Structures are given as structure tokens and as C-alpha cells.
Amino acid sequence: MESFLRTFSDQTINGLVIGNIYAFIAVGLALIFGVGNLINFAHGSVFMVGAYVGWICMTWWNLPLAVAFVVVALVCALVGMAIERFALYPLRGAPPIAPLLATIGVSFMIDQAVQLLFSRNPHAFPNPLIEHRFQVGGVTVSAIDLLIAGVGVATALTLYAFLRFTRWGWALRATAQDREAALQMGVNVNAVNRMTFAIAAALGGIAGLLVGMYFNTVYPTMSFQATFKGFAAVVLGGLGNVPGAVLGGLLLGLIESYGVAIFGATYRNLFAFVILIAVLVWRPNGLFSLRPRVAQEPLTGTFIAKGRPVPTPKWLIATLIGVAFVLPILVPNPYLLQILTNAWLLGMVALSVTLVTGTAGQTSLGQAGFMAIGAYASALLVLRLGWPFELSMIAAAFISAILGTLLVFPAFRLRAAYIAIATLAIGEIVNQVILNWEGLTQGAMGIAGLPPPSLLGWQMIRPHEIYYFSLALLCLAALVQWRLVRSPLGRTWRSLREDEIAAQAFGVNLNRYKTLAFGVAAWIAGLSGAVTGHMYTYISHETFTNTTSILALTMVILGGMGNLLGAIVGAVTLTALPEVFRGLADYRYLVYGLTLLLVIRFRPQGLLGTD
Amino acid sequence: MNASNGQPLLQLKNIDTAYGPIQVHFDLNLHVHAGEIVCLLGGNASGKSTTMKVILGLVQPLRGTVLFDGRAITGLPTPQIVRLGIGSVPEARRIFAQMTVRENLLMGAYHRKDRRAIAEDYERMLALFPRLKERLHQRGGTLSGGEQQMLAIARALMGRPRLICMDEPTMGLSPLYVDRVLALIQQINAQGYTIFMVEQNAHLALQIAHRGYVLQNGRIVMEGSAQALLNDPEIQDAYLGEKQ
Structure with a gap:
């Protein structure tokens, strides 16, 4: 005692x-x-x-x-x-x-x-004070x-x-x-x-x-x-x-x-994120305010600037897809193909961001969390239950859609800037749970030895194989999303983005449509995560971090919010840019940060315009 | 009080204003002479409040000039316009709710450096507004609407302005306080302050004003002495509701 x-x-x-x-x-x-x-x-x-x-x-x-x-x-x-x-x-x-x-x-x-x-390594910071500990009334200070x-x-x-x-x-x-x-x-x-x-x-x-x-x-x-x-x-x-x-x-x-005293040191960071979300959702004015303040109206909206999408004729899109498909034959450079494969997979994440943030108006900084769920789901299904990759990949996408939406659900009542923080925290919580649920995820060790993606017995090991596979998935995701965005459902999503209160007044069930938006987005991001995980063959709680989430949002801003082609162009640009200028590879995040600043300042509607 | 014959203290010349594609003012012209109470009348969305914002530099006009004491102040930042001597009693009072009454009053003199004169003005305000004196250390947000309006006016006076712009000073007040505020405006005008006020309640405003302008859909459609406007059948019909 x-x-x-x-x-x-x-x-x-x-x-x-x-x-x-x-x-x-x-x-x-x-x-x-x-x-x-x-x-x-x-x-x-x-x-x-x-x-x-x-x-x-x-x-x-x-x-x-x-x-x-x-x-x-x-x-x-x-x-x-x-x-x-x-x-x-x-x-x-x-x-x-x-x-x-x-x-x-x-x-x-x-x-x-x-x-x-x-350097990225820690430096020792000597304590300049005396190391003595004082005993004050039974307490060590x-x-x-x-x-x-x-x-x-x-x-x-x-x-x-x-x-x-x-x-x-x-x-x-x-x-x-x-x-x-x-x-x-x-x-x-x-x-x-x-x-x-x-x-x-x-x-x-x-x-x-x-x-x-x-x-x-x-x-x-x-x-x-x-x-x-x-x-x-x-x-x-x-x-x-x-x-x-x-x-x-x-x-x-x-x-x-x-x-930390009760659960252990690895839980340290989890508390802050859970508290953050719980307070945002249940007591958005904080614990100490007696009466709720009026909601801060200026914090609504996700669009930096409105602009028309740059017209892109169908033949141009067809040509671009054609070029992407013949590229491995024309330029069979494995390094280039690897970079573009990354771009296709991140492009899917960017698509998912542009759906929730651009079309439905819910700023999301948690997309990497959905990728992590997808990657772990697929890895565990394949390694623990012996499922084939084709099946585990699809199942992972659905698990990501369901789990992801459930996680974001409490934050549905939040608006622009608050939902950005909440989703970022959710992305972190996913990683913290992965880190701490050792029985399921092997914790900090991560999961190694994932088999490469395969389709009906065809194992994709060589760069051009996985290139084609991810490109096909990206095109498929873009096509599905394009149909959805052009459907009445897309119109309802855009009404959430323009004015939630007006949408509600017209009988739109906000939660239902936000669920659909996050569900579809988490599905696509989860699929991308599953493929990415199997491509890397190793995943851990540090594979899909908030940096990836922020990068995906940057891609969308660069291409133009809500613009599907813009999301993909943004993904290719930001993935390829540091590689094209070889010297820039070490300055990757400087480039990303600067891009974000410059786009917001000088072309807020993005390269291809908002849609 | 007679309008002096010299140049007006405030003059708006050929002002056009727009919010994006929606034009608010069309070739707006008006002036205020030193010593006057001038009111700008008009219904909802007629462009009254925007006129205030243009004078204070909170909204930039597309075209036209605002002259204060003969000097063009269009395009100057608001703090500089305030320093030149234009005080503001903003729409809905805009008291600093978390600051005490005392702090609110002294914020009115924020742009002044003459400490001794500020202290004198502060004492004068407390004499003029005994109600505020009782509540000096209460937060502004805890005052009643009428008390807040008094505080807003006192706060503007603390800046020793040469012109006070008041945006709907009687809005949302109880009938008792409406009368008090109007009497107060007359009282401070008698002390030499020039007042330009925007009002929806034409009848009340014209009772204390010397002159008035009527703004309709961004255009001045009528102007004249307060008495002339009060007697104008069209005004009575449209704004005073005498014929209803």
C-alpha cells in the first residue's frame, strides 16, 4: 500500500x-x-x-x-x-x-x-543541473x-x-x-x-x-x-x-x-489522441466552459478557392491512359516503373481524399489510417488464415471501409478544421492500436514475409507486373468514383460541401451521406494499402503515417480539389518530382511543404481546377 | 445648429461598392458638416451598413472617394482612419464581452497617447454615465443591451473623435432605452460632436437629426432637412408607416 x-x-x-x-x-x-x-x-x-x-x-x-x-x-x-x-x-x-x-x-x-x-538521429542533451533528487514529504523531486x-x-x-x-x-x-x-x-x-x-x-x-x-x-x-x-x-x-x-x-x-503507470509506456501517445477525439466530439468547447459558445462559423468549408475544372477532352484522357499502359514496353526502366507504381498506389489514396474532402467537403487528414487497416487486414488474412491474395485484398478493402467509417463516425458532427484534426488523430489511433495490440499485429515488430500480390496464380514480382496491376486498380477506382460523383449521389455529396444546413433543410440525412463518402474513400484507400503492403512485403505501425495522409491531401490540393484527374496528376507530380531532380530526393519534404505553400498562395484552385 | 459654410467634415463622392458580383452602392454622394447630426435612412439591404464600413475603411469601394476634413481617406487602413478622428459605434454594439467595462472604455482611447487627457475623459465618462460607473469591473458581456449601447457610445467618445459614426444605435433596445439613447445623442451633439448615424427607424432618427438621406437599393433617392423629410408624403408612406 x-x-x-x-x-x-x-x-x-x-x-x-x-x-x-x-x-x-x-x-x-x-x-x-x-x-x-x-x-x-x-x-x-x-x-x-x-x-x-x-x-x-x-x-x-x-x-x-x-x-x-x-x-x-x-x-x-x-x-x-x-x-x-x-x-x-x-x-x-x-x-x-x-x-x-x-x-x-x-x-x-x-x-x-x-x-x-x-541529421535525423537524436542528439544527447546533457542536463546542466545537479542530478540530485530531493525527498519532500515522501515525494521524490x-x-x-x-x-x-x-x-x-x-x-x-x-x-x-x-x-x-x-x-x-x-x-x-x-x-x-x-x-x-x-x-x-x-x-x-x-x-x-x-x-x-x-x-x-x-x-x-x-x-x-x-x-x-x-x-x-x-x-x-x-x-x-x-x-x-x-x-x-x-x-x-x-x-x-x-x-x-x-x-x-x-x-x-x-x-x-x-x-502509463497502469497500461505501460507504449500506450503513452494513445491517451492524447483518444482524449482529443472524445472531447472534440462530446464537449467541443472544452471541459471548463460552463455554457456552450456559439459555433465558430468561419471554420466551415474545405475549398481554398473556387475555380472551374480545366476542360479535359475524352481523347486526351484515353491517350494518357494509353501512354501509361505502353510505357513499360517503351521504357523498361525498373526504377521508373517502381516510382510510377508508387504514384498509382498513392493516386488511389489521393482519389479517396478528393472524394471526402473535395466532393463531400470533409477535410480528411487520416487517410493513411485506412491504408494501414487495409494492409494489416490483408496481411493477417493471408498469413494467419491462408486466404489467397485476390480474396484478402477485396476483404481488406471492405474491412477498411467498415472499420474506417466506424472510427470516423463520432466525428461526423464536426466541421472543416475540427474534422481535419479529428481524422488526423484517428489515423494516429490506428497506428497506436497496431503498436499495442501485439496479439494480433505483433506490435512494434511489424509483420514481415508478406507474399507479393498475385492474381489467379500469377505472382507479381517483376516491376512491370505490379506496375500494370496497380495502374489497372487506379483506373478502376477512378472509373467507379467518376460514375458515383456524376450520379445523384455525387450531387448530394456536393450539397454537403456547399452548405450542410441547407442540405439538411432539404431532407438530406447528413450522417448517411458522410458514411457513404467515408466508406467509399476508406474502401479505395484500404485497397491501396493492401497492395502496398504486399508490394513492400513488410509492414509496421510506421509504414502508413500521418505524413502519407498529409501528402495525399497535398496531392489533391495541387491537382485541384474534387478533380479526379487532378488527384492523379498531383500524385504523379509529387511522387516523381523529387526523383526526377535526383538532388531533391533528400529534400523531399521541403519540396512537398513548399509546393503546398506555393499552390495555396498562387493557384489555390489547383493545377486542373476544382470540380 | 447651422451647417457651417466651409467644406464638409465628411464627404462621400461618387462611391460605387460591390461584394463580388453584387453591387451595393451606385454613385453614392453625401456629406456631413461639422456640428451636424445627419442620418442615413433605408430599409434592409439598402446599403446603409456598408456605407459605414466604407467610411471606416472596412470595405473598399470600387470607385469614388471618401474625404475627411478635405483629405482623401479612401484606401487607408481602419486604424489610421480612426486615428484621424472618426469614432465608431458599431452595429450591434460590439462590446468586448470578456473585458471589463473599464477596459472597454479605455480601449476606446487605445490610439491616443495623451495619458492625462485620457484620464480626464475617463472621469467625464463616468460622470456622464453613472450606470457604467456602478459596473466598472463587470465584464462587458454581462451588461444589458441598453447598458452596452451606452458603453459603446462612451467608448467611442473616449477616442475624442471629430466625427462619430453610429450604426443603428437603437436597434434591439427597449423603448425606454431607445429614448435615452436618442436623448444622449442630442446631448453629445450639443457638446460639439458631429454625428453620422444609420437608422432603420426613420421616425426616431429624424426627430433628432438636422438632415437626412434616404438610401434605396444603393442609391440616394431623397435628401433634405429632417423637417422636410418628416413632412414628405412619400417618406411618410414608405418609411414612417403613417398611412397604414
Whole structure:
């Protein structure tokens, strides 16, 4: 009993310390959401930059800790202002989904830049404090715990005083409450926006430095986790609610800490994602708001810009398909065929994204989750039950459609930006479940030895065989989707995209049509995942990540939302681009991020126009 | 109060405005002299509120010029227009709901630097609005609609504007507060503030205004002294409902 109490109090301290760091991240996100009505996906990247700057200060330059804090805060504030100035400021006036996607592009670019500069391997971050642990009333506390708590309290007080008693703080609060009224008081809301980014980024950077010191390591992928923990904390506290964000951060830290103590360390990340979805669905205003606020109307819609599809005559499409089919004969280069096979398989995922996001208007960032379900379903059916691939592939598509739709179902009541976060979390949950359900999925080991795709005894091993197979599947999927989109069903989907409330007023059952859209999309993505898995012969919880989901959405934006040919053109372009310019292969995500930013800014309707 | 003979304080010249393909204003011309209360009347969707937004720089006109004190302010950012001396009592009041009454008042003086004068104005507002003084540390959102309107007007006055633009100041208020607000507008006009107000309730507005314009489908269809407009049979028919 006593040891239980000791563990409990230790876990509480642990949870509060980590929660303190989450609070730092969440407060920045809440400020940015409050002032700019923007969900900032680049926040974790700034956090990571903070960790690296801190690491440089301490290990390269041997600066004292206090100086390192100042340098980190300043550098990150500058990074934050640069993001606002160059990626977001030009998009003012655009629909809110545009700046959100721009922050995704920025995060790709920053993460890749840090990887290129400092390698993707972790670096050791020596703890500059004494390693001594104090016993305080039966609780063990280390120096770093005290530091984090102290910095947390000091920062919270400073921020409170700033918001409450300074001119700039008032301007910030006024802008957050009513942007247009603030303008009419003479507040330069653009300057307030930039200042908010600077403050949020400085807080995020300090959090990064603290995390680096706490875990004694810095690594590039800490960025995404931080963004997501921040989202979970901020959603717990209510979007845009700064004190709520602090409480949400502490609460998330405690839940994680107790959860890890009970279930084990591999479950750590699952809690944040589950909490995120549960709160979004059941208490979208957070735990601490007494009365529900009015829904944020500007957060609707998925289209960055409306535009007509570029006319594509039938003969041109027929020619393109013809060229794709004779290509292996004309250019039997296995490297090229491999790249194009990837493009065809990702093209199917892009088709599925353009269906839910472009046609039905539900921004999805979770498509890789459907791929993972499809891949694992097929792998397990073949390896455990001895099914033939032809059958397992089809069954996997249906399993993905059913499971995928069930997973997204609770999020159906959410709108644009919220459903984007929810689907991203669902994609992560799929991977976390795969990681933890060892009896079924072999956990972190993954599943090796998948037989290559086969059709009626014909094993597809050589590049041109799998090339043809995936191309045929893509054409089939595109054809089916084209028929659906042109049918009355397609018209109903588009009515959801244009105006859910009006559609409902005309008797459209929203849930039924969203189910159909996600079902068909998950079917196609699941099929692609199954084939991809067998092609790779090895799958794990890291094969189909959120990066793939975001990449698929980028393809769709590049080609033009809702435009089927556009999705495929986007897939081919983004898959081939880094390969064509060989030197770019290492800069893959820089290219993707930059593409996203440039398209949103200069051709928001995509290459082939929205449809 | 007589309109001065010099140039108008505010002048809108040949304004055309559009939201996308929908044109709102067609060759709009109007002016306000220093010391006047001028009201802009019109029904729903006649373009009244957009006129306010054009003056404040929240909406850019396609063509035409807004002159303030003889200077073209078209295209200037809103904060700069406010600094030049145009105060705003926005439609639906737009009080900062989470800020206290005191903070709301001081936000009105946000663009001013003269701390001592701001403190004086603040005391003046508390004397003028005893109701607000009682509620200084309450959040703006907890006030009643009428109290919020008072706060919005006081907030605009805190900026020491040379012109106050009021967008439907009586909208949604109880009859008691409608009268209070109108009396207040007359009172501050008597203190020297120039007022340009948009109103749907023509009868009320013309009782306190010196002059009025009637806006219909984006065009000025009538203008004149308040008395002349009140007596105009067409106005009575269309806006005052005397013949119903």
C-alpha cells in the first residue's frame, strides 16, 4: 500500500511536470487560435527548433542556462514572426482552411530543414543541473522538476500581467474577442497577429528547451508529437481559452502519467489522441466552459478557392491512359516503373481524399489510417488464415471501409478544421492500436514475409507486373468514383460541401451521406494499402503515417480539389518530382511543404481546377 | 445648429461598392458638416451598413472617394482612419464581452497617447454615465443591451473623435432605452460632436437629426432637412408607416 502511494505521488509529480510543458505548448496554440482563429500545425516545429537552439547554446557554445532561455525565446519569436509574415499574412482574406494548410506546409519545411542540418538521429542533451533528487514529504523531486515548475509559474504570471495590464495585452485580448471592433478602436490587428505569433513561438521554444533537458535528448520527430499533445491540451481546455489551455495541459500530463503507470509506456501517445477525439466530439468547447459558445462559423468549408475544372477532352484522357499502359514496353526502366507504381498506389489514396474532402467537403487528414487497416487486414488474412491474395485484398478493402467509417463516425458532427484534426488523430489511433495490440499485429515488430500480390496464380514480382496491376486498380477506382460523383449521389455529396444546413433543410440525412463518402474513400484507400503492403512485403505501425495522409491531401490540393484527374496528376507530380531532380530526393519534404505553400498562395484552385 | 459654410467634415463622392458580383452602392454622394447630426435612412439591404464600413475603411469601394476634413481617406487602413478622428459605434454594439467595462472604455482611447487627457475623459465618462460607473469591473458581456449601447457610445467618445459614426444605435433596445439613447445623442451633439448615424427607424432618427438621406437599393433617392423629410408624403408612406 505504501509503495502504491509512493508510486502514485511520484506519478503525480511526473504528470504535473510533463503537463506543465504541455501547458506551454497549449497556451501558444490557444493564443494563436484566439487571435487569428487559426489552428497552427507548425507549432510543434517551432517547439523543436527551440529544443535544437537550446541544445546548440548548451553543448556548442556552453552558454549558461539563463542565457540559453533568452536565446531560445528570441530565436523562436523570430521564427514565429517569419511564419506569420511569409506564410500566413499573404493569405488573409482567404478561407480559414488555407492558412491551416499553409502551417502544415511550414511544418514539413522546418522539420526537414532541421533534419538536413543536424541529421535525423537524436542528439544527447546533457542536463546542466545537479542530478540530485530531493525527498519532500515522501515525494521524490529532481532539480529539473523544480526548474520546470518554476519557469511554468513565472511564465504564467508574466503572461497574465501582460494580458491584463499592458496596452499590447489589451490589444491582443480585444482582437481575440472581436477583430473588427478592435480595428475600429484603432488597433493594428496585423501587428497584434504577428506579436501573438512571436509570443506563442517563444513559449513553444522554451517548452522545447525544457523537454530536451528533461529527456536529455533532441530529435526531429519530436515536432509532430508536440503539436498533437498541444492540440489535445488546448481542446481539453477549450479552443482559444488561455487559462483553459494551462489546465488542459496539466490534466493531459496527469492522465498520461497515470495511464502509463497502469497500461505501460507504449500506450503513452494513445491517451492524447483518444482524449482529443472524445472531447472534440462530446464537449467541443472544452471541459471548463460552463455554457456552450456559439459555433465558430468561419471554420466551415474545405475549398481554398473556387475555380472551374480545366476542360479535359475524352481523347486526351484515353491517350494518357494509353501512354501509361505502353510505357513499360517503351521504357523498361525498373526504377521508373517502381516510382510510377508508387504514384498509382498513392493516386488511389489521393482519389479517396478528393472524394471526402473535395466532393463531400470533409477535410480528411487520416487517410493513411485506412491504408494501414487495409494492409494489416490483408496481411493477417493471408498469413494467419491462408486466404489467397485476390480474396484478402477485396476483404481488406471492405474491412477498411467498415472499420474506417466506424472510427470516423463520432466525428461526423464536426466541421472543416475540427474534422481535419479529428481524422488526423484517428489515423494516429490506428497506428497506436497496431503498436499495442501485439496479439494480433505483433506490435512494434511489424509483420514481415508478406507474399507479393498475385492474381489467379500469377505472382507479381517483376516491376512491370505490379506496375500494370496497380495502374489497372487506379483506373478502376477512378472509373467507379467518376460514375458515383456524376450520379445523384455525387450531387448530394456536393450539397454537403456547399452548405450542410441547407442540405439538411432539404431532407438530406447528413450522417448517411458522410458514411457513404467515408466508406467509399476508406474502401479505395484500404485497397491501396493492401497492395502496398504486399508490394513492400513488410509492414509496421510506421509504414502508413500521418505524413502519407498529409501528402495525399497535398496531392489533391495541387491537382485541384474534387478533380479526379487532378488527384492523379498531383500524385504523379509529387511522387516523381523529387526523383526526377535526383538532388531533391533528400529534400523531399521541403519540396512537398513548399509546393503546398506555393499552390495555396498562387493557384489555390489547383493545377486542373476544382470540380 | 447651422451647417457651417466651409467644406464638409465628411464627404462621400461618387462611391460605387460591390461584394463580388453584387453591387451595393451606385454613385453614392453625401456629406456631413461639422456640428451636424445627419442620418442615413433605408430599409434592409439598402446599403446603409456598408456605407459605414466604407467610411471606416472596412470595405473598399470600387470607385469614388471618401474625404475627411478635405483629405482623401479612401484606401487607408481602419486604424489610421480612426486615428484621424472618426469614432465608431458599431452595429450591434460590439462590446468586448470578456473585458471589463473599464477596459472597454479605455480601449476606446487605445490610439491616443495623451495619458492625462485620457484620464480626464475617463472621469467625464463616468460622470456622464453613472450606470457604467456602478459596473466598472463587470465584464462587458454581462451588461444589458441598453447598458452596452451606452458603453459603446462612451467608448467611442473616449477616442475624442471629430466625427462619430453610429450604426443603428437603437436597434434591439427597449423603448425606454431607445429614448435615452436618442436623448444622449442630442446631448453629445450639443457638446460639439458631429454625428453620422444609420437608422432603420426613420421616425426616431429624424426627430433628432438636422438632415437626412434616404438610401434605396444603393442609391440616394431623397435628401433634405429632417423637417422636410418628416413632412414628405412619400417618406411618410414608405418609411414612417403613417398611412397604414
